[in-house]
Amino acid sequence: MPTRITAATASLLMLPALLADGGTRDDVNLIGNAYDPAPLSVVQILGLFVAIPLGLLLVIAIIVYVRRGGNGAYQYRPGRPWRFDSEWYGARPEDSDQPRMAMPGAGGASGSW
Amino acid sequence: MAAGEAFSAEQRARIDHAVGAAESATGLRFALRVGELDPEPRLQGERLLAHIAVGPREGVVVVLVSPGDRRVEIVSTPAARRRIPDHAAGLAILSMTSSFSVGDLVGGIVTGMRQLADVAGPPALSEVSAPGAIEGEVLPQT
Numbered sequence: 600m601p602t603r604i605t606a607a608t609a610s611l612l613m614l615p616a617l618l619a620d621g622g623t624r625d626d627v628n629l630i631g632n633a634y635d636p637a638p639l640s641v642v643q644i645l646g647l648f649v650a651i652p653l654g655l656l657l658v659i660a661i662i663v664y665v666r667r668g669g670n671g672a673y674q675y676r677p678g679r680p681w682r683f684d685s686e687w688y689g690a691r692p693e694d695s696d697q698p699r700m701a702m703p704g705a706g707g708a709s710g711s712w
Numbered sequence: 713m714a715a716g717e718a719f720s721a722e723q724r725a726r727i728d729h730a731v732g733a734a735e736s737a738t739g740l741r742f743a744l745r746v747g748e749l750d751p752e753p754r755l756q757g758e759r760l761l762a763h764i765a766v767g768p769r770e771g772v773v774v775v776l777v778s779p780g781d782r783r784v785e786i787v788s789t790p791a792a793r794r795r796i797p798d799h800a801a802g803l804a805i806l807s808m809t810s811s812f813s814v815g816d817l818v819g820g821i822v823t824g825m826r827q828l829a830d831v832a833g834p835p836a837l838s839e840v841s842a843p844g845a846i847e848g849e850v851l852p853q854t
Contacts, residue, residue, distance in 0.1 A: 672720035676815045681780035683718040685747020689731035690772065692743070692763035702762050706793030707774075707786040709754065710805035712813040 604665060608658055677712060718746065723818045730825040739835025740771040740792050742828070744821065749778040749785070757787035765789045773828060777808075779817060784808055786828075795832040804828050 631637035639647070675681070719727070727744070734742050743764050750756040757774050765772040771792040776785040786801045796804075804827040811820030 672723060673718050674815070675779055675817050677782060677813055681718075681748070681778070683747065685745055686718065688727050688744040688746075689735060690741040690743040690764050691745075692760050702758055702765065702768055702789060704768060704790040704793070705758055705761060706788045706790070706796070706798045706801065707754075707757065708798055708802035708805050709783070709785045710802070710809045711781075711783045712809035 605662060608662065612658075719818065726818055727821055730822040734825045734829035737829045737834065738771075738795070738832040740773055740795065740832055741765075742773050742775065742825065744775045744777070744825070746777045746779070746817070746821075749776060749781050749783055753778070753781075753783060753785045754787070757785045761787045761789060771795065775821075775824065775828075777812075777817070777821065779812070782812070784812070784824075792832070796828055797831075800831040801828070804831070 629637055673683070731742050731744055734740075741764070743760070745760070753776060757776055760776075761772060761774045764774065768790045770789060772789045773792050773796065774785075774787045776783075776787075778784070784805055786805060788796055788801065804824045807827055808820040808824035811817075811823060
């Protein structure tokens, strides 16, 4: 799934380049030559060196967020603290304060990691 | 409390499904608790077991997982112990802790539950005919 998302994003990024025409002789003159390049306007500079890197950063951030699930769930790693209320699944004890008898002959096992 | 949730909705659904599947496959009752443990987890487990099971003849398995203490405890009633021997519970703990040690809490819980259910096997016929007995109800005999 993430691979497909990455591929789709890459194709989207390629789209403007593919759609743009190859350029005419006049466009070539617009950028000047190797010895005398035409100056860039402020908008072009900002676009090239600020907007595009920021855009890429944003795309990567979105991909990372989507891959993580983005659900805000705690990422447990061994050794990290666990400060959540206890959660029960399946059967749960009755909320009675009356003491119950001990369970002789109870079995089980324990372990740590 | 830490910010956010311990588990996502999808993770909770997976755990719920694993516990439910184990219960319906075995006829035993499973209680899973994820949270901090007392200094004496075994005692705590037996106390919780006594508050869940009506008596020693009811098949109940309590699984306590404490990610903070890095400890897991399985406690079973005598009736459940006949179906899940202690060494089999130990094997389930081994596979759970091997997942936990790489940070996969949900995966470890799911495999542990599946393993416990596999060991216990399907319920005996007498238990199938009276499912209400699990809840302590008396069904009319036909």
